[in-house]
Amino acid sequence: MDRVPADRAAGAAALWSRDFRLFFTARTVAMLGDAMLPVALSVGILDAGYGPSGVGYALGAWTAALALCMLFGGALADRLTPRRLMVWADGVRLVVQSVVALGFLLGTPSLWQIVAAQVVSGVATAMFQPGVASMVPAVAPDVQRANGSLRVAEALAALCGPALAGAMVAGLSPGSVFAVYAATYGISGWCLLRLRVKLVPQAAGDGSLLRQLADGWREFRARTWLWAVIALFTVYGFTVAGVSLALGGVLIIEEHGATAYGTAMAAFGGGCALGGVLAMKVRPRRPLLAGAAALTVFTLYPLAPALGLPPWALATGWGVAGVGCAFWGVVWATTVQTQVPTGLLNRMYAYDVTGSLAAMALGRTFAGPLADRFGGQQVLVGATVLALACCAALPAVPAIRGLRAVAPGGDAPHSDPSADRAADAAGDRATDRAAEGTHR
Secondary structure, eight states, X not given: OOOOOHHHHHHHHHHTOHHHHHHHHHHHHHHHHHHHHHHHHHHHHHHTTOHHHHHHHHHHHHHHHHHHHHHHHHHHHHHHOHHHHHHHHHHHHHHHHHHHHHHHHHSOXXXXXXXXXXXXXXXXXXXXXXXXXHHXXXXXXXXXXXXXXXXXXXXXXXXXXXXXXXXXXXXXXXXXXXXXXXXXXXXXXXXXXXXXXXXXXXXXXXXXXXXXXXXXXXXXXXXXXXXXXXXXXXXXXXXXXXXXXXXXXXXXXXXXXXXXHHHHHHHHHHHHHHHXXXXXXXXXSXXXXXXXXXXXXXXXXXXXXXXXXXXHHHHHHHHHHHXXXXXXXXXXXXXXXXXXXXXXXXXXXXXXXXXXXXXXHHHHHHHHHHHHHHOXXXXXXXXXXXXXXXXXXXXXXXXXXXXXXXXXXXXXXXXXXXXXXXXXXXXXXXXXXXXXXXXX
């Protein structure tokens, strides 16, 4: 039997330290609970007689609160340290969702109570989420392998969470799902509280939160590779991801039924898990260039339903799309976490997530009217073309294609935007010279 190389075994042992095991457990349990929430909300609100519009109000309230408060969460994480803010946020969500669970178990809560609870939960999530970016480098010496492990866990949670919630709703009640959902935040907060990592406030002396946000925006604009990717993905989220997520399932269900859609979703989740594993092993020198190449296969997500493929082909296409999507997600997260200084990381991540949320929300909102006007298949074909265009635009930016990876265990760069721009330009010139030599 082949023996595992010593360096690989040592790397795995270093990754799964006590702190990373606790952080991994916290994130995995919380992601499982998040995957259960839409099922619990949908069934509970529909059973209460509030209709599909009630479901939309509750889910929309959570998303809106998250998007509106995310930037302040990033600034607060820099001011208070991410772990402290994350523990507080988990405590708030534990209390809020426990109240919702109790309301469903004892009777029927009013719609305004459910919506108000989701607003508070969304605000707490906005306080929690930016800290995830800076916690990964703090608990794991190998950031890319850590992100790959978390991506695999996220994919498995997305697969198992809805199924678990559905089984619990069928056997027990929506209130029981909310009780389990609330408990996941208790477990997450307890694990984070036990971390031994020492984090120091990075921006406590920078003045008001608004001043911190302004400073973060200035640093954000100074990094061409960062704002260029996020700008392109704002377009991508609106015209590709948001539209595809809204219309892809509708077309599959209309053509082949709910079972085929469930199978395709399971294949996508399996592909995401495989993409996470692949990203743990493949370490490109130019991560954003490699990630853009991998992301091109996500075009199968809108294209497969648009072509009216049989169920087995749909599942295959969505599985391959999941691989590319997850690989890009890991290399992008790793790049941000290793290229952006610690004192800015939470705010940079908040800008990233805010743009993505807003773009995808708009895409989902306009997907229905566009389908009514032009037809669902035509809209998804257009999304495929735009996806390819965005993937081609990524390496067209010199700062993106020239960015080099930081070695595992290497220190994040200091805050020197001018040096970043000079390094990007030098890397681009070196690439051009190499290309000229090849052509000659």
